[in-house]
Amino acid sequence: MKELSLNILDILENSVHAGATRIHLLLQEFLEKKDFLGFTIVDNGKGMDQAMVDSLFDPFTTTSSTKTVGLGLPLLKQEAEMCDGGAQIQSKPGIGTTVSFWFQHTHIDRPPLGDIVSTVLMMYAVHSDIEFIFTHEVEDRTFEVSTTDLKEVFQDVPINNPTILQGIESFLLENKKQLYGGKQYG
Amino acid sequence: MAKINSLEELRKLRDQAKESMTARSGEAKVRIRASMGTVGIAGGAREVLKAIIDELEKRNFHEVEIIEGGSMGLDKEEPVIVVERDGFQTTYGKVQPEMARQIVAQHVINGQIISEWVIARNKQ
Numbered sequence: 001m002k003e004l005s006l007n008i009l010d011i012l013e014n015s016v017h018a019g020a021t022r023i024h025l026l027l028q029e030f031l032e033k034k035d036f037l038g039f040t041i042v043d044n045g046k047g048m049d050q051a052m053v054d055s056l057f058d059p060f061t062t063t064s065s066t067k068t069v070g071l072g073l074p075l076l077k078q079e080a081e082m083c084d085g086g087a088q089i090q091s092k093p094g095i096g097t098t099v100s101f102w103f104q105h106t107h108i109d110r111p112p113l114g115d116i117v118s119t120v121l122m123m124y125a126v127h128s129d130i131e132f133i134f135t136h137e138v139e140d141r142t143f144e145v146s147t148t149d150l151k152e153v154f155q156d157v158p159i160n161n162p163t164i165l166q167g168i169e170s171f172l173l174e175n176k177k178q179l180y181g182g183k184q185y186g
Numbered sequence: 187m188a189k190i191n192s193l194e195e196l197r198k199l200r201d202q203a204k205e206s207m208t209a210r211s212g213e214a215k216v217r218i219r220a221s222m223g224t225v226g227i228a229g230g231a232r233e234v235l236k237a238i239i240d241e242l243e244k245r246n247f248h249e250v251e252i253i254e255g256g257s258m259g260l261d262k263e264e265p266v267i268v269v270e271r272d273g274f275q276t277t278y279g280k281v282q283p284e285m286a287r288q289i290v291a292q293h294v295i296n297g298q299i300i301s302e303w304v305i306a307r308n309k310q
Contacts, residue, residue: 001228006227006228009222009227013223013254119232125239125252126222126235126253126254150196153193154200160252161248162239162242162248163199163202163206163248165239165243166239166240166243167190168196170188171192171193171195174190175191
């Protein structure tokens with residue numbers, strides 16, 4: 001993947017396919033107190049046993065029936081480790097899964113965060129039946145929005161209506177700009 | 187579109203959308219399935235879907251349901267989108283954002299299939 005936001009979308013889709021009804025994406029970016037970029041995805045999907053968790057970073061593990069090599073998670077872990085970061089997956093059958101990746105923010109090899117707004121928008125566009133919470137922390141500032149917040153605003157108008165989605169996109173972009181406060185993150 | 191930075195401002199948009207929905211409720215219902223598996227995402231599925239949403243908005247066509255189709259087992263053809271309209275499922279392969287815009291304009295809205303990009307077609 002050419003940007004972390006696409007990896008994030010891929011992991012979010014894993015949560016959807018694990019039957020999650022609630023998914024929380026926490027994205028953290030710090031440059032001042034520490035040099036850190038990390039994200040954590042918590043879902044209440046069907047979870048996995050320890051053997052499956054242990055095999056996730058093995059490139060020959062995939063749930064796909066049409067391909068034999070899954071490269072998403074193992075490659076991302078390798079990239080994180082190259083950037084003085086790491087990866088962790090915790091899961092409990094019947095409870096859910098938590099996936100975390102972190103990087104040194106200023107590391108020269110760190111993939112760009114990329115278009116996180118589009119990734120979040122996709123969740124509201126195609127999975128509006130899932131409670132999706134997006135929290136973005138930059139230094140000591142926090143932005144948070146959830147499917148429930150948006151559904152309260154739009155009531156009987158579906159949030160995956162194209163006009164509404166473009167409004168949500170504008171809302172996300174403006175808040176990201178405020179969060180960054182004119183500085184270069186991402 | 188004006189910049190929106192609060193939920194309060196989003197609320198205004200709701201009334202606008204509500205109006206155009208009721209004005210156009212007689213249109214044919216179309217369903218678009220986009221695959222969002224790893225291969226699709228790496229191949230640009232997110233940008234394809236964004237182009238679809240943008241084109242639908244520009245053309246003020248709202249009687250569409252966009253759903254995620256998972257990986258369709260057509261990795262070599264990703265990004266793949268399926269248009270369900272007039273009783274047929276039409277599958278387009280190797281879709282790029284500009285193609286997606288044309289598929290919306292011609293097929294989704296006007297029912298004209300773009301045959302040269304079709305990789306499968308089945309009765310629903």
